[in-house]
Amino acid sequence: MTRTPLWKSIALALTADIAEDRYRTGDQLPTEAQLAAKFGVNRHTVRRALAEMAAQGLVHARRGAGVFVAARPTDYPIGRRVRFHQSVAAGGQTPAKQLLALDTRAADAREAEALALAPGDPVLVYDGLSLADGAPIALFRSAFPARRFPDLEAALTKTRSVTQALARCGVADYTRATTRVTAKLANATQAVHLRIAEGAPILRTVAVNVDATGQPVEYGRTWFAGDRVTLTVEGEGG
Amino acid sequence: MTRTPLWKSIALALTADIAEDRYRTGDQLPTEAQLAAKFGVNRHTVRRALAEMAAQGLVHARRGAGVFVAARPTDYPIGRRVRFHQSVAAGGQTPAKQLLALDTRAADAREAEALALAPGDPVLVYDGLSLADGAPIALFRSAFPARRFPDLEAALTKTRSVTQALARCGVADYTRATTRVTAKLANATQAVHLRIAEGAPILRTVAVNVDATGQPVEYGRTWFAGDRVTLTVEGEGG
DNA sequence: GGCTAATATTTGTATAGTTGTATAGGTCAT
DNA sequence: ATGACCTATACAACTATACAAATATTAGCC
Incomplete structure (x- = not known):
């Protein structure tokens, strides 16, 4: 009965946070583990959301370091x-x-x-x-x-x-x-x-x-x- | 998505530099910190690359002194x-x-x-x-x-x-x-x-x-x- | 000049944390 | 049955930080 997949709503929530400047250009997002805990889902579900946002150029991940809000063109x-x-x-x-x-x-x-x-x-x-x-x-x-x-x-x-x-x-x-x-x-x-x-x-x-x-x-x-x-x-x- | 591990490409780049005589036998390479900055990675990643090259006998590190191009056989x-x-x-x-x-x-x-x-x-x-x-x-x-x-x-x-x-x-x-x-x-x-x-x-x-x-x-x-x-x-x- | 001590630099090691990837399995709607 | 969605676990790759150990450099002294 899940009209909208979990990962999609998570991506929307994070995108809104960025749009409202709660996270600014260059800022590090909470870790995947923290986001997973915050949204009450598995880490992979968060990753799915982050992958979507990365594909849109909104964020960029650095292995070992974290996920960061991408720069504007x-x-x-x-x-x-x-x-x-x-x-x-x-x-x-x-x-x-x-x-x-x-x-x-x-x-x-x-x-x-x-x-x-x-x-x-x-x-x-x-x-x-x-x-x-x-x-x-x-x-x-x-x-x-x-x-x-x-x-x-x-x-x-x-x-x-x-x-x-x-x-x-x-x-x-x-x-x-x-x-x-x-x-x-x-x-x-x-x-x-x-x-x-x-x-x-x-x-x-x-x-x-x-x-x-x-x-x-x-x-x-x-x-x-x-x-x-x-x-x-x-x-x-x- | 890392087809080639970072440390491997770094080792390749440095090996090429040695092969092209940009660093000669006995020369000191830039410090690990400098190489890390140059390649934009953590020092440990550079160390992994240097370890590979040392295992092949291409370079040799002296604690406190630096990393040197090893002599050719x-x-x-x-x-x-x-x-x-x-x-x-x-x-x-x-x-x-x-x-x-x-x-x-x-x-x-x-x-x-x-x-x-x-x-x-x-x-x-x-x-x-x-x-x-x-x-x-x-x-x-x-x-x-x-x-x-x-x-x-x-x-x-x-x-x-x-x-x-x-x-x-x-x-x-x-x-x-x-x-x-x-x-x-x-x-x-x-x-x-x-x-x-x-x-x-x-x-x-x-x-x-x-x-x-x-x-x-x-x-x-x-x-x-x-x-x-x-x-x-x-x-x-x- | 030469020697010693102090300081700075550089590599070695250890620990912990984070993202990337692979595998396996479960739920549910169609 | 099939495929999209989600959980669970494990390990690899890389980062971040701190400190130890060896070396190089400098300053001061005789």
């Missing part, structure tokens, strides 16, 4: 003068960057070509994570010509902003020369960082930034969580 | 005319020797017998470490008849090479009379020197070198890191 522009900080702030969210790794090594073939370096020239590689309101938006890996910017590593350690760090190294302004966008599937590592499932869709952009004289200063690859970001292309006066 | 010949320096250089690696202790004392029973000395005769004992590309390959303890070579201690201090030191003491050439090989387990001291785990397998060789007249000039015991060295037996024309 972010609009992200692509154009000649894109600055992550400004773009996110313009959308009313708080931007942040997390440094994952900073390493100097020999350039690989693509990096050397994009930056107009000789094979084997050193590049400074900056792996990081872009956040909006604490939610991960994008993974990125930027390569810079290490010989031209010997102080960039220190600058990036202080201010994780690429724009500010380059400014300290004498590049007052830079613009995006090329951008290519492709679709990929998240591998395990990317999925963890972006808090999405392995195999979930990802937007990958490959870009080269140049200074005022046209010299390439940054070769950047960025991976966006596909269902959390919408890339918008500005009119580019080529 | 070195081929080491056993035969009548073995010279450490030449053997390692022939393999394309850079040989070195580290002096641990140099001491003159009364010979014990085995040393006396091997060197054809009277009980209680003095022997010069040379404890050292053999390195290839900076990675420890073998621990050794060599005993020489002190009365026959009064200047050997000074010579060994200058040039840590046994061959060169003996040459200065009038032994232009020597050959290996006997070699015995056994397997042991590393004790704590050996493990520290060889940068392996306590209880790891060790190859021990016991050898007597004789001069052109057949007089024994060196009684040497050597402990090789079992998983880092392959002993190859040359055809010995007795």
Whole structure:
């Protein structure tokens, strides 16, 4: 005589809690065991409800950690003068960057070509994570010509902003020369960082930034969580 | 939904980094904490990956120091005319020797017998470490008849090479009379020197070198890191 | 300079908690 | 009978935290 399945009513109740801001973006929900006790059902029934909500992008679970309220989609522009900080702030969210790794090594073939370096020239590689309101938006890996910017590593350690760090190294302004966008599937590592499932869709952009004289200063690859970001292309006066 | 366990993909990524020489033999990897941040997982997950790589002999951890890329297996010949320096250089690696202790004392029973000395005769004992590309390959303890070579201690201090030191003491050439090989387990001291785990397998060789007249000039015991060295037996024309 | 002691860093180990997955079975409406 | 729904149990994978043990680094002292 159960018109509505238990799991469905549980999902509705939790969805209402989120809609009424009882749980906010990034918050951890009670554990599955706690929810099961609270609703007086088996843990699997709660899981069924959470699975439905996850499929709708409302929540996301991290094994071993808990279930969290997912971030709302972010609009992200692509154009000649894109600055992550400004773009996110313009959308009313708080931007942040997390440094994952900073390493100097020999350039690989693509990096050397994009930056107009000789094979084997050193590049400074900056792996990081872009956040909006604490939610991960994008993974990125930027390569810079290490010989031209010997102080960039220190600058990036202080201010994780690429724009500010380059400014300290004498590049007052830079613009995006090329951008290519492709679709990929998240591998395990990317999925963890972006808090999405392995195999979930990802937007990958490959870009080269140049200074005022046209010299390439940054070769950047960025991976966006596909269902959390919408890339918008500005009119580019080529 | 994790097709591939996280730790496995992390181990693969790090293994690839080593294979592409981004981390070289003897290099220290980033700390577990840094790797955990870089891959966006808990430290224990990184440890699981490192444990797998350590089990394969790819890396080795030293508590309090870090995780290091293990040396690649070195081929080491056993035969009548073995010279450490030449053997390692022939393999394309850079040989070195580290002096641990140099001491003159009364010979014990085995040393006396091997060197054809009277009980209680003095022997010069040379404890050292053999390195290839900076990675420890073998621990050794060599005993020489002190009365026959009064200047050997000074010579060994200058040039840590046994061959060169003996040459200065009038032994232009020597050959290996006997070699015995056994397997042991590393004790704590050996493990520290060889940068392996306590209880790891060790190859021990016991050898007597004789001069052109057949007089024994060196009684040497050597402990090789079992998983880092392959002993190859040359055809010995007795 | 060299030695010692204190401090900080790094790996090793232990414990507890959380989500993911698999298996087995039971209830009920159609 | 069949399939959707729900319970029960167990284990694997991962997180979180804390502390111990070994090492590296630094400061101070002679």
